[in-house]
Amino acid sequence: MPELPEVETTRRRLEPDLVGQTFTAVTIRWPRSIMTPVAALLTILPGLKIESLDRRGKYLLIRLSQNFTLCLHLKMSGQLTIEPTSTPPHHHVRTAFSLANGSELRFRDSRKFGRVYLVENVDEVVGTLGPEPLGHDFTAKSFLALCHSRKGRLKPLLLDQHFIAGIGNIYADESLFQARIHPGRAISSLSTREVSRLYQAIRHVLDQAITLNGTTLDDVYPDGAYQNHFQVYGRRDQPCHSCQSMIQRIVLAGRSTHFCPHCQKST
DNA sequence: CTAAAATCCTGGTGGC
């Protein structure tokens, strides 16, 4: 379940090995994950050089020569590794990008939800995303205005990538706990003070998660430590670290939602 | 506009 912190950690891990490299070939084992015409990917990508690695929300953006960008979304179970071409690929490697130095960028994804795009205009992929929650232009003031522009409950909104980019189920629940706001609250019911708390919580939670290299669950993602700092996510029927009340789990927006009924007031 | 449900997928789990 890679969210913004996991994608950012992945970006930082891959960057030194990828920048300056040139793609030589692509091996596609699960064509449905390729959102660009497969023939175009196979013919265009070889020869393109990697210039930089960026991130937008949960998308990894590999900037290439000739103004192309390879966009990758890890969705639920995607992982990216760089391995020598001579190393036999794991069973779940769906796409392998060969590099001129004899290694491969391998997209491993057991659940096959991951997506690959090769575009000249990245807005085709990320153009409708909401603001970057850690960006300089995402301020308390702009968040307040954003909150006034939308209706609905907080949990579904935080998961909506057009509202804010990069937040998923884990960091939505953790942010709402830190802001001491119930996930089922209507956004229109928030006081200015609560909006401010939520803004600070989102920034702090994501920032700390990046510092800890993200969350590792079910070995899907390497080296993360944020799972050791969960306050509510996955802690159903365990005592709140703040007040000892039992953490509750409900379903909102069709997603498991964890909260402390004492610390997070519903009104 | 919001919202709920269905869809895509498979590894892991719990029940028996």
Place this chain on the structure above:
DNA sequence: TGCCACCAGGATTTTA
């Protein structure tokens, strides 16, 4: 031990 129903979960699509 084996079988199977069920579930998680990001984002899109469909339906209300």
